[in-house]
Structure formats: structure tokens, C-alpha cells
Amino acid sequence: MIILKSxxxxxxxxxxxxLLAQCHTEIKNMIKPxxxxxxxxxxxxxxxxxxxxxxxxxxxxxxxxxxxxxxNDVICHGFPNKxxxxxxxxxxxxxxxxxxxxxxxxAWSYRVGEVSEEADRLLKVTEQCLHLGIEQAVVxxxxxxxxxxxxxxxxxxxxSVVRDFIGHxxxxxxxxxxxxxxxxxxxxxxxxxxxxxxxIEPMLNTGAYHVKLDSDGWTARTADGSLSAQxxxxxxxxxxxxxxxTKL
Numbered sequence: 001m002i003i004l005k006s007x008x009x010x011x012x013x014x015x016x017x018x019l020l021a022q023c024h025t026e027i028k029n030m031i032k033p034x035x036x037x038x039x040x041x042x043x044x045x046x047x048x049x050x051x052x053x054x055x056x057x058x059x060x061x062x063x064x065x066x067x068x069x070x071x072n073d074v075i076c077h078g079f080p081n082k083x084x085x086x087x088x089x090x091x092x093x094x095x096x097x098x099x100x101x102x103x104x105x106x107a108w109s110y111r112v113g114e115v116s117e118e119a120d121r122l123l124k125v126t127e128q129c130l131h132l133g134i135e136q137a138v139v140x141x142x143x144x145x146x147x148x149x150x151x152x153x154x155x156x157x158x159x160s161v162v163r164d165f166i167g168h169x170x171x172x173x174x175x176x177x178x179x180x181x182x183x184x185x186x187x188x189x190x191x192x193x194x195x196x197x198x199x200i201e202p203m204l205n206t207g208a209y210h211v212k213l214d215s216d217g218w219t220a221r222t223a224d225g226s227l228s229a230q231x232x233x234x235x236x237x238x239x240x241x242x243x244x245x246t247k248l
Contacts, residue, residue: 002177002193005171010197020104021106032085037083068094069091071089074219076094125159130202139238141191143179154204165201167201182200198237199235201233202230233245
């Protein structure tokens with residue numbers, strides 16, 4: 001069942017989203033060689049607590065951290081750890097913020113110092129895909145239009161689009177209907193209506209889209225060891241177009 005949100009509910013989610021965006025701004029200033037993803041996770045937990053919010057994913061199905069921290073070949077759901085980030089790494093920090101019961105979800109990929117041309121281009125194209133997907137998130141379009149726009153930008157440039165992990169509805173719960181794949185066929189799938197709130201979160205790989213799971217049961221890597229990046233916003237479908245909730 002798709003739960004449509006009132007303007008008041010969307011406004012509360014936007015407050016949550018702005019706090020999340022503020023947190024990502026602080027993380028961007030932290031990222032450098034020598035910093036650990038454990039450091040970042042601890043910072044996020046304290047930052048949210050200071051602002052009256054909580055990390056929604058901590059404890060979700062037993063997940064033990066405030067953030068997901070995915071480095072280089074990790075696609076998503078990587079565990080923060082105490083291994084220092086190195087010059088040339090790329091790292092995705094993904095989090096869900098609960099502010100007074102209103103949720104927001106956003107992931108950003110960061111460059112650690114100077115990165116390779118391959119890594120830099122991957123991040124640029126992945127962010128482009130996010131915004132192309134958002135442009136399709138208008139009343140009357142269908143879910144397939146979002147995935148089509150992403151897939152048909154990424155694949156001609158030589159990138160694969162991850163199939164195993166997709167966007168989703170969000171509201172009082174972290175994962176609601178509808179599902180939002182980042183590949184698809186135009187004019188197919190659920191029709192977008194005013195009041196829907198969804199995430200668009202394309203994950204692109206420099207190699208194939210296939211995934212392998214680490215023994216921790218969470219960490220998802222590229223099966224061929226290639227690089228992966230992700231950018232994600234939470235947005236509301238409104239009569240005036242997509243309203244991005246997770247930006248300043």
C-alpha cells in the first residue's frame with residue numbers, strides 16, 4: 001500500500017531532511033586521508049543527538065551502526081570500521097534520520113584526497129543520474145520513467161546500474177511502497193501522485209552490476225571488485241514538481 005503524505009507531514013520530513021543535509025555538510029569537511037569511517041559514524045551519532053534526532057537504521061534488523069560506510073568496491077551497507085581512509089579512496093556515507101517521527105534518507109559519495117580519473121568520472125556520472133531520475137519524479141509519470149532516465153544515461157557511458165538494491169517509499173517507516181528501481185521501461189510501473197515521498201538512490205559500478213555479500217550478512221560488494229558509487233535524495237511528489245527534502 002502506498003501512503004500519501006499531507007503537506008504537514010512533508011514539511012516535517014523536510015525538517016528531518018535539512019538536518020540530514022547539514023550532517024552531510026559536516027562529513028564532507030571531515031573526509032581526508034587518515035580519518036576512519038568509525039570516526040564518521042561516531043560523529044553522526046553525536047550530531048543527531050545534539051539536534052534531537054536519532055539514526056533510524058541503528059538496530060534495524062540488528063544493524064549495529066548509525067551510518068552505512070561503503071568504501072571503493074563496496075556498493076552499500078558497509079560497516080564503519082577503524083581502518084584509515086587512504087588517498088584516492090571513494091566512500092559512500094548513507095544514513096536515515098528520525099526527527100520527531102519524521103524520516104529522511106540520503107547517501108553521498110565522497111572523494112578522499114585526490115582520486116583517479118576513473119573514480120572521479122564515476123562519481124560525476126552517478127550524481128548526474130540521481131538528478132536525471134529526480135527530473136522524472138513528477139505527477140503523472142510512472143516509476144519506470146525514473147529508472148529509464150538513469151539507466152539510459154549510465155549504460156552508454158560504460159557503467160552498470162545495480163539491480164539488487166533500489167529506492168523506495170519512505171514516511172513513518174524507513175521502507176514503504178513503492179519500490180523504485182534505477183533501471184526500467186518508460187511508461188511502466190506505478191503512476192506518481194501528489195503526496196508520494198520516495199528515495200532515488202542510483203548505485204553505479206565501473207564493472208558489472210552483480211553483487212556479492214560479505215560474511216557479516218550486510219556488506220554488499222561488486223562481484224568483480226570494480227568501483228561503486230551512490231547518491232541519494234528523499235523527495236516528495238508535488239503539483240509543482242519534485243521537492244527534494246534532503247538538501248539545505
